[in-house]
Amino acid sequence: MARQPELDDFRVPYFDDGKNPPKFSLDNYNPVAKPFSTGSKDSDRVRLSVIGGQLEILQECLHAQQKRRVLLVLQGMDTSGKDGTIRAVFHEVDPLGLRIVPFKAPTPVELAHDFLWRVHSQAPAAGELTIFNRSHYEDLLVPTVRGELDAQAFERRCCHIRQFEEMLAYSGTTIVKCMLHISKDEQRARLQARIDDPSKHWKFDVSDLEARKQWDAYQSVYRDALAGTSTEYAPWYVIPADSKTHRNVMVGELLLRALQALKLEYPPPKESLKGIKVE
Numbered sequence: 001m002a003r004q005p006e007l008d009d010f011r012v013p014y015f016d017d018g019k020n021p022p023k024f025s026l027d028n029y030n031p032v033a034k035p036f037s038t039g040s041k042d043s044d045r046v047r048l049s050v051i052g053g054q055l056e057i058l059q060e061c062l063h064a065q066q067k068r069r070v071l072l073v074l075q076g077m078d079t080s081g082k083d084g085t086i087r088a089v090f091h092e093v094d095p096l097g098l099r100i101v102p103f104k105a106p107t108p109v110e111l112a113h114d115f116l117w118r119v120h121s122q123a124p125a126a127g128e129l130t131i132f133n134r135s136h137y138e139d140l141l142v143p144t145v146r147g148e149l150d151a152q153a154f155e156r157r158c159c160h161i162r163q164f165e166e167m168l169a170y171s172g173t174t175i176v177k178c179m180l181h182i183s184k185d186e187q188r189a190r191l192q193a194r195i196d197d198p199s200k201h202w203k204f205d206v207s208d209l210e211a212r213k214q215w216d217a218y219q220s221v222y223r224d225a226l227a228g229t230s231t232e233y234a235p236w237y238v239i240p241a242d243s244k245t246h247r248n249v250m251v252g253e254l255l256l257r258a259l260q261a262l263k264l265e266y267p268p269p270k271e272s273l274k275g276i277k278v279e
Contacts, residue, residue: 010237011230012230024226037243049091052089052091052093064127065267069130070174071123073137074178074251077215081247082180085178088244088248103132123168140158158225161229162231165234166234177237178236178254179226179238179239181238
């Protein structure tokens, strides 16, 4: 009997300072695969609702304790489903203590500082679950594809990211990083859907087509970025994302596992409530 897939089968090997470069390629992950699907889209949605209910309780404990922090990083090519993942996975979760940070192209003020300057202030505070919709990795991927970062500068930024995430982790932040891995064919279909549907025109930008022309370059840089920044304290996971419902279930399962590992509990009352009666 074939072994059932496990979440860690999709974890990018940990970086080890180049002593034994990890054997990692996105080609080894099929974006069409649905290893964690429960059988159909409807059953996947049911499973996600169950996960959402569990996340709601754990996130409330996280918020109530005001001690630990959780950061979920979502990266992926255009149309890979970052917005949709957030809507679906956190549908059941109370927005109290939940914060979503979308990262766009840096402003002139942000460009005048180091590339992590705009990121640090957005990291989760105690009791927060923060979602980065795109992230500091944009400042590694985009300039490299454009030829603005050479190999040496790329490695320096990877090093700075590892150090930054290590500092967050040892300050009480649990980091889960998901690369939503979509196929080129599926991206074409989703971009065309945005063009054909007037209600989705606001999502489409002509620059998306230019980025698509550089598909192979982006895949190569993603491979190097993930291999250079996947660590024990901030692991990367490759999420097969052609199926939206499967993508949502897998991200939900990863986040649920991370929160369960924190063994969160509601804090005790600030003072004894024994005998108190509300008049």
